[in-house]
Amino acid sequence: MTAASTEQEQAPVTPAVPRRGGSRYGALLRYLGVRLLLIIPTAWILVTVVFFLMRVVGDPISAALGGRLPPDQIAARKHAAGFDRPILTQYWEYISGLARGDFGRSQDNVAISHVIASYGAATLELVVWALIVAFAVGIPLGRVAAKRRDKASDVGLRLFAILAYAAPVFFVGLLLKLVFAVKLGWLPVAGRASTNVELALQNVSPKTNILIIDAILYGDDGYILDVLKHAVLPAITLGLLTAGIFLRLVRINLIQTLRSDFVDAARARGLSDRVVTGRHAFRNAMIPIVTVVGMQIAMMLGGAILTEITFEWKGLGYQLAQYLQARDFVAVQGIVAFLALIVAVVSFLVDVVVALIDPRVRF
Incomplete structure (x- = not known):
């Protein structure tokens, strides 16, 4: 046996180590796949709760038309709509319809999916404007409060945060309307745009139903300014x-x-407080903000109902209030189920963003 062969036998065998980037990428895909699959039971629980809560008041036909039609006509309508069948049969048809994108029909025989397509863009636009305001106001003021901890400005900002969170949405909206629209006349009282602007934007092609985008496509600076002015008070x-x-x-x-410790180390290297706060501390402090965005969007969808009513912003919240007033519980059920699905999807997207930006997340 030669010396070379002896050395070769005695040499330790180093196992192949998978590349870190590849293993992390595969683990990330598995994590996101699991989170994506979890949308199904989450959405199922949400829409199931909606279905049975709406049945607490009885069948939708009797709840909407009871006392306004003779009993035989109500019975005929219940039979035509299938509400006289067993509750589990109704539930199965309801779930099957949702799987096909069928959210039911309103009393005036309009598909709720059509209502969602027509008015959902308005609610989306309002939520986006509101998020811009939330980030533009909350994040800079949070930095100021942290840098001036326990000083008068910090106490004032914390009081403002409590009031902003605790004040009823409709009260804030009415107060802003009274001051900036009625008293000062700086901004419009209600609506998404002036009547002539809305009529003109109906002819935009391609029409998105998001007025700021439609106004930009129309190419008129006056229309863009009009849409922005109408969005200020609802967004705030x-x-x-x-x-x-x-x-x-x-x-x-x-x-x-x-x-x-890493902040102390950065300061020990001679970095200024501005660099330490901006490049190191603030970026890490922003990660928890991303994790709560999903919950805040759910809260905003609830607040959008009152905001849209207050400012006659004709979105899904406004339509939901109209259906509630008309006791059209099939339409209410369809819109609430759609909003529940949106919350589930947004929660998944937030999980994706957090997994990508937070190195502490383990897959």
């Missing part, structure tokens, strides 16, 4: 609700991050 009303939460979260997490 709904955005302040979340701005208070963002302010407190940024303040608390930034204070805790500034006490971390």
Whole structure:
């Protein structure tokens, strides 16, 4: 046996180590796959709760038309709609319809999917404007409060955050309307745009039903300004609700991050407080903000109902209030089920973003 062969036999065998990037990428895909599959039971639970809660008041036909039609006509309508069948049969048809994208039909025989397509863009636009306000107000003020901890400005900002979160949405909206629309006349009282602007934007092609985009496509600066002016008060009303939460979260997490060892190490290297706060502490303090965005969007969808009623912003919340007033519980059930599905999807998207930006997340 040669020396070379002896050395070869005695040499330790190093196992192949998978590349870190590839293993993390595969683990990330598995994690996201599991989270995606979890949407199904989450959405199922949500729409099931909606279905049975709506049945607490009885069948939708009797709840909507009881006392306004003779009993024989109500019985005929119940039979035509299938509400005289066993509850489990109705439930199965309801779930099957949702799987096909069928959210039911209103009393005037309009498909709820058509209502969602027609008015959902308005609610989406309002929520986006409100999120912009929440980020623009809550995050900078949270940084100021953290840097001036326990000083008068910090106490004032914390009080503002509590009031912003606790104040009823409709009260804030009415107060803003009274001051900036009625008294000062700076902004419109209600609506998504002036009547002539809405009529003109109906002819935009391709029409998105998001008025700011339609106004940009139309190419008229006056129309763009009109849409923006109508969006200011509703966006502030709904955005302040979340701005208070963002302010407190940024303040608390930034204070805790500034006490971390890596921040002390950065200061020991001679970095200025501005660099330490901006490049190191603030970026890490923002991660918890992302994790609560999904919950805040769910809260905003609830607040959008009152905001849309207050400002006659004709979105899904406004339509939902109209259906509630008319006791059209099939339409109410369809819209609420759709909003529940949106919340489930948004929660998944937030999990994706957190997994991508937070290295502490383990797959």
